[in-house]
Amino acid sequence: MLEIKNLHARVEEKEILRGLNFEVKPGEVHAIMGPNGSGKSTLASVLAGKEEYEITGGEVSFKGKDLLAMSAEERAREGLFLAFQYPVEIPGVSNINFLKAALSEVREHRGLPQLTAKEFLALVNEKSKLVELDGQLTNRSVNEGFSGGEKKRNEVFQMAMLDPTLAILDETDSGLDIDALRIVANGVNAMRSPERSFVVITHYQRLLDFIVPDYVHVLYKGRIVKSGTKELALELEERGYDWIKEEVEAANA
Amino acid sequence: MAYEGDELLESVTNKEYEFGFTTNIETDKAPNGLNEDIIRLISAKKEEPEWLLQWRLEAFHAWQKMTEPEWAHVKYTKPDFQAISYYAAPKNRQKYNSLDEIDPELRRTMEKLGISMEEQKRLSGVAVDFVMDSVSVATSFKEKLAELGIIFCSMSEAVKEHPELIKKYLGTVIPRSDNFYAALNSAVFTDGSFCYIPKGVRCPMELSTYFRINESGTGQFERTLVVADEGSYVSYLEGCTAPQRDENQLHAAVVELIAHKDAEIKYSTVQNWYPGDKDGKGGVFNFVTKRGLCEGNNSKISWTQVETGSAITWKYPSCVLKGDNSVGEFYSVAVTNNAQQADTGTKMIHIGKNTSSTIISKGISAGSSNNSYRGLVQINKSADNARNFSQCDSLLMTDHCGAHTFPYIEVKNKSAKVEHEATTSKIGEDQIFYCLQRGLSEEKAISLIVNGYAKEVLNKLPMEFAIEAQKLLAISLEGSVG
Ligand SMILES: Nc1ncnc2c1ncn2[C@@H]1O[C@H](COP(=O)(O)OP(=O)(O)OP(=O)(O)O)[C@@H](O)[C@H]1O
Ligand SMILES: [Mg+2]
Numbered sequence: 001m002l003e004i005k006n007l008h009a010r011v012e013e014k015e016i017l018r019g020l021n022f023e024v025k026p027g028e029v030h031a032i033m034g035p036n037g038s039g040k041s042t043l044a045s046v047l048a049g050k051e052e053y054e055i056t057g058g059e060v061s062f063k064g065k066d067l068l069a070m071s072a073e074e075r076a077r078e079g080l081f082l083a084f085q086y087p088v089e090i091p092g093v094s095n096i097n098f099l100k101a102a103l104s105e106v107r108e109h110r111g112l113p114q115l116t117a118k119e120f121l122a123l124v125n126e127k128s129k130l131v132e133l134d135g136q137l138t139n140r141s142v143n144e145g146f147s148g149g150e151k152k153r154n155e156v157f158q159m160a161m162l163d164p165t166l167a168i169l170d171e172t173d174s175g176l177d178i179d180a181l182r183i184v185a186n187g188v189n190a191m192r193s194p195e196r197s198f199v200v201i202t203h204y205q206r207l208l209d210f211i212v213p214d215y216v217h218v219l220y221k222g223r224i225v226k227s228g229t230k231e232l233a234l235e236l237e238e239r240g241y242d243w244i245k246e247e248v249e250a251a252n253a
Numbered sequence: 254m255a256y257e258g259d260e261l262l263e264s265v266t267n268k269e270y271e272f273g274f275t276t277n278i279e280t281d282k283a284p285n286g287l288n289e290d291i292i293r294l295i296s297a298k299k300e301e302p303e304w305l306l307q308w309r310l311e312a313f314h315a316w317q318k319m320t321e322p323e324w325a326h327v328k329y330t331k332p333d334f335q336a337i338s339y340y341a342a343p344k345n346r347q348k349y350n351s352l353d354e355i356d357p358e359l360r361r362t363m364e365k366l367g368i369s370m371e372e373q374k375r376l377s378g379v380a381v382d383f384v385m386d387s388v389s390v391a392t393s394f395k396e397k398l399a400e401l402g403i404i405f406c407s408m409s410e411a412v413k414e415h416p417e418l419i420k421k422y423l424g425t426v427i428p429r430s431d432n433f434y435a436a437l438n439s440a441v442f443t444d445g446s447f448c449y450i451p452k453g454v455r456c457p458m459e460l461s462t463y464f465r466i467n468e469s470g471t472g473q474f475e476r477t478l479v480v481a482d483e484g485s486y487v488s489y490l491e492g493c494t495a496p497q498r499d500e501n502q503l504h505a506a507v508v509e510l511i512a513h514k515d516a517e518i519k520y521s522t523v524q525n526w527y528p529g530d531k532d533g534k535g536g537v538f539n540f541v542t543k544r545g546l547c548e549g550n551n552s553k554i555s556w557t558q559v560e561t562g563s564a565i566t567w568k569y570p571s572c573v574l575k576g577d578n579s580v581g582e583f584y585s586v587a588v589t590n591n592a593q594q595a596d597t598g599t600k601m602i603h604i605g606k607n608t609s610s611t612i613i614s615k616g617i618s619a620g621s622s623n624n625s626y627r628g629l630v631q632i633n634k635s636a637d638n639a640r641n642f643s644q645c646d647s648l649l650m651t652d653h654c655g656a657h658t659f660p661y662i663e664v665k666n667k668s669a670k671v672e673h674e675a676t677t678s679k680i681g682e683d684q685i686f687y688c689l690q691r692g693l694s695e696e697k698a699i700s701l702i703v704n705g706y707a708k709e710v711l712n713k714l715p716m717e718f719a720i721e722a723q724k725l726l727a728i729s730l731e732g733s734v735g
Contacts, residue, residue, distance in 0.1 A: 048690050052682075072689040081690075088687040092705025101701065102691035109692070141705065162691065 001026045001197045002047075002067075002166055007058035009046050016042045018222035020058070024166065027194040031208055031233060032201045034219035035241050040201045041085050043219070044170045048082040049075050063165065076102075077109035081164035083155035085171045085201075090142040095154065096124065098142050099161050106162055127160040131187040148175035156187050167191075168199045173207040185210030205237040218244055283340035289313065292440055295340050299409050299443070302416060312429040312439030319433045325596035326625040326657055327565050332503045332538060339441045339474070398456075403487075404449040405460050408476050411447035418449055422480055426509040426546045426573070434505040434540040434567075438474045442507070445475035450485035450516070459715050461490040477508040481516035483549065488519040490718055502527075504563075506541045514549025514576065521714050522570075523722050525562035525729070531620075533592025536564025543570035547579035547605075555582035556599065557713040559722040561729040564593060569627065571600035574608035574636075581610040584710040586722075588729050589622035589654070598628035598659075603636035603669075612643040615707045619650035619730055625657040632669040639669045647677040648706050650699075650730065700727035 002024040009017040016039045024030055034040055046053050047060065049072030060067040062080060070078065090098065104114055115123065128138055131153045143151050152172050159167050169188070173181055188198065188211050200211060208216070208230060216233045218226040220241070225248050226232065236244075283294055292313055296306040321331055398405050404415060412419050429439040450456050481487055491508075504526065510518050520543075529536025539562075545554035556570035572581030583599035601610035610630065618624040624647065632639045647656035658675050680702060688698035704711065704723050711719050 048686075050686055072686065073692055073694055076690050076692040084687065084690075088681070088683045090684055090687070090702060090705055092708035093701050098688075098691070098701065101697060102688075102693055105694070105697070106692040158691065 001028075001063060002199075003059075003061045005059045007043075007046070007060060008056040009042065009053045010056055011042075011053050015056070016053070016222050017046065020219075020223055022217070022224055024197045024199060026165075026197055027192075028215065029192065029198045029200065029211065029213045031211075031213040031216045031230075032199060032219055032224075033203065033216065033233065033236055035245075038219045039222045040219050041170055042222075044082055044085075044168045044199075044201065047075075047168060048072060048080065073105070074109075076162075077106050079110075079163075079165035081159050081162055081167045083152070083159055083167065083169045083172045085174075087143045087146075087151040087155055089144045089146075091144050093142050095138050095140060095142050099124070099158060102158075103161060123161065128157055130160050130190060131156045132183050133157045149177060149180045152176055153180065153184060156184050160187065160191060165195060166197050166199070168201070170201045171203065172200075173202055173204060181207065182210060205233045208233050220244060220248060283338050285338050286335045287313075287337070287339060287441065291339055295441060295443060298340065299412070301412055304420065305412060308424070308429070309440050312436050313441075315430040316433065316436035316440055319430070319436055321433050325567050325627070326623065326659070327567065327594040327596050329538065329565050329594070334437070337503060340443055398458075401454050401457070402451040403454060403456055404447065406447055408442070408445040408447050408478070411478075415447070415449070418480065419447070419478070422478055422509070422511060423476075424509075426511060426544050427507055427542050432542060435507050435542040438476060438505050438507045438542070442474045442476040445477045445506070447477075448479045448487065448489065450481045450487045452482045453484045454482075455485065456487040459488045459490050459718075461492070473502075473504045473506070475506045477506070478511075479509070479518055479520070480511045481513060481518050481552075483513045484515040485513075486517045488715060489521070490715065491520070491522045492524075492718075492721075502537045504537050504539050504541070506543075508541070508543040508570075510543075510545035510554055512545065512547050512549065512552035512554050512579075515551045516549065517553040517555075518545060519555045519557070520545070520570070521718055522556075522558040522560075523714075523718060523725060524558065524560045524566075525725055527564075528562050528591065528593050528729075529564040531591050533564065536593070537562065539563035539566045539568060541566075541568045543568065544573065544600075545571070545581070546573045547576050547581060547608075549579075550576040550605070551578045552576050553580040553582075555584070555713070557582075557584040557710065558586070558597075559707075559710070559714070559725065560585070560587040560595060560597060561725050563595075566593075566595040566597050568597045569599055571602070572610060573602045573604065574610065574639075575604045576608075577605040578607045579605055580608070583610075583612045583614070583628075584713045585614045586617070586707040586710045586726070587614070587624055587626075588617045588726060589619065589624040590729055591620040591622060593620075593622045595623070596625045596627055598626045600629040600631065601641060603630075603632045603639040603641070606635070606637045607639070608636055609640040610642075612641070612645070613709055614643075614645045615710055616645070616647040616656055617650065617703060617707070617726075617730070618647065618654035618656050621651075621653050623655040623657070625655075625659060627659040627661075629661040629663070630671055630673075631662075632664045632666050632671065634665045636666050637668050639666065639671075641669075641671045643671075643673045645673075645675045646706070647675075648703070649677065649679045696727070699730055703727075703730055 004020055004022040007017050007020040032040055055068055100120060107114060124138055133153050137150060143154060146154060152175060155172060172184060176184060213230055216228055216230060217224045226244055283291060289310060292309050296309060427435050429436055448460055479489055510520060512518050526537035526539055547554055554572050560566055570583060574581050581601050587595045587597050589595045599612055612628055614626045616624040616626055626645045630641045645658050649656055656677055660673055662671055664671060684702055685698045688701060703726055711722055714722055
């Protein structure tokens with residue numbers, strides 16, 4: 001599904017990803033944890049095709065294709081979805097029109113027939129229930145005036161609508177209250193399938209009680225420095241990152 | 254996506270003008286130049302009464318003493334008024350009973366413009382008065398309107414059929430000597446539309462005129478007069494296109510609106526005259542005077558405009574709020590791209606008591622264009638409890654375009670409440686990336702964001718017009734992204 005080899009990326013002369021290796025197979029759920037500023041969101045942006053970041057080395061293949069050669073919109077149409085850490089507001093553009101336009105591009109690319117207005121609305125109904133998104137929010141401008149939690153739910157709603165093969169969730173749990181966390185996690189779990197993979201970026205082990213990952217990785221200074229199973233998250237919760245940092249420094253010394 | 258100015262510049266400037274074609278209809282054209290003889294010729298061609306010829310000549314004499322205004326934030330080479338032909342009428346002109354009798358060539362022009370009259374007739378019940386190079390060629394729906402006593406016809410016809418109304422109202426809102434271009438228009442106007450809604454009548458359909466400059470080297474000087482009698486309502490749509498020409502074409506129109514007691518006029522414009530090429534060559538000079546008079550108590554006039562075309566736009570649709578409790582509104586989206594320049598806005602003159610006005614202006618500048626909002630809110634001594642709210646937003650698409658706001662506020666009555674808000678923002682890279690990440694193309698992303706930005710104004714347009722305006726915004730701001 002996704003194979004990252006020795007990826008290097010920088011922004012404004014600052015190297016952020018420094019030889020990152022990472023592989024996701026179909027149907028797997030990977031959690032990425034790591035201290036603030038370690039490069040988690042940068043990895044997500046680089047994968048999604050944000051041009052601000054300069055790729056200085058490495059390879060990324062997505063479903064056997066060269067991901068780095070594709071434009072951001074091609075990646076999205078091919079089935080890569082990013083739930084943003086900070087979703088953007090687009091005043092005056094209704095959520096529903098935005099999604100209609102997006103879904104129509106995506107379906108066209110995937111060779112699927114366009115939905116009729118009725119089918120589209122039925123889909124909106126179904127998927128907004130998945131994350132218990134208030135029907136009003138689907139009619140409001142994209143993220144405008146949404147609360148932090150509503151924005152995150154809206155990201156998951158959009159994900160459900162666009163039916164990706166690889167979804168990257170960047171701190172989708174932050175800012176959610178306990179109930180919302182469960183709702184969003186249930187939404188994600190409902191979408192798990194042998195064909196669909198998830199990369200879940202989070203700071204909190206709590207989320208992983210709800211979305212149980214197959215693997216947990218620690219990203220530190222632009223590299224994956226430790227990988228394990230869900231127990232690793234528990235250990236991090238208990239011990240923090242210092243011991244990992246020490247291990248890394250020791251290995252480098 | 255790094256949204257560097259130059260890339261965006263590329264992406265938005267590669268769009269050729271979509272309506273650049275000319276129609277091959279024989280025309281009957283006056284020799285270039287402006288003098289009394291030409292004015293006599295125009296008046297004679299149009300079989301006008303003596304009073305109107307004199308009216309024109311007086312305007313001409315006033316114009317001769319005036320100089321072209323220079324205060325607007327635009328730069329251009331002034332037109333040579335002696336190098337313009339002031340009259341071009343399609344030849345072989347006949348009266349038509351239905352659109353089906355019209356010259357097929359002209360029909361094709363209309364279809365290329367996307368007007369498709371049958372469609373419009375069928376779908377939306379719009380009565381269209383199509384002005385091509387000055388002479389009104391076809392008017393539809395007239396009979397249906399006539400049953401209600403509504404008059405909707407070309408200005409030439411109105412001069413013949415309803416001289417008392419024309420004599421009573423022509424030039425009462427915009428005096429002939431109001432400004433340089435208004436005086437020029439008064440001297441040489443060739444045609445335009447006239448509309449009269451009788452007392453208590455609600456016009457059941459949108460009235461619509463399409464203007465189009467067709468003949469090379471002709472200026473277009475149309476004249477529109479809309480009178481809404483007591484308690485009546487009318488919504489009027491004006492759409493404009495001009496074929497592609499290298500030389501600058503002059504367009505100096507005058508539009509006068511009069512709303513009597515309890516009457517309401519909604520006037521909507523979508524303007525996409527040829528803007529010139531990427532380097533600023535050619536394009537229409539759009540010097541237009543539009544003003545509405547809220548004559549009676551409780552009357553209301555709303556101007557809504559979507560301005561995407563013309564090399565230079567100089568236009569300030571205004572409201573004179575004379576009647577007590579009268580309301581004036583101005584909703585505007587003005588897009589400039591490449592080398593286009595726009596200086597547009599409004600004047601709200603409060604005279605009556607409890608009068609209120611709203612101004613919403615959304616400027617969008619791309620390329621190396623210049624976009625200025627210029628507005629005056631004037632509260633006179635007599636205007637107790639006057640209210641104004643103005644909001645002027647500017648959206649910049651590149652780093653090297655210009656957006657300027659010139660709000661003038663004159664308050665002579667202490668009870669007035671005047672609010673003014675202004676913002677300037679750059680189109681967000683993050684917004685564009687967000688759209689791309691959902692699978693939208695860059696073009697579509699820009700179109701969505703810009704239309705969202707202009708929504709408050711677009712929402713004021715009648716349905717079919719709003720859709721057309723949205724497309725126009727997209728067309729004028731996007732190109733082959735590569
Ligand atoms: N566009 C940018 N310009 C300059 N520096 C940047 C940019 N993007 C990221 N960085 C820097 O790169 C580093 C990694 O940032 P990133 O957002 O990827 O961290 P993160 O792991 O997601 O952190 P957090 O847990 O706080 O969300 C930080 O030091 C950040 O300041
Ligand atoms: Mg982050």
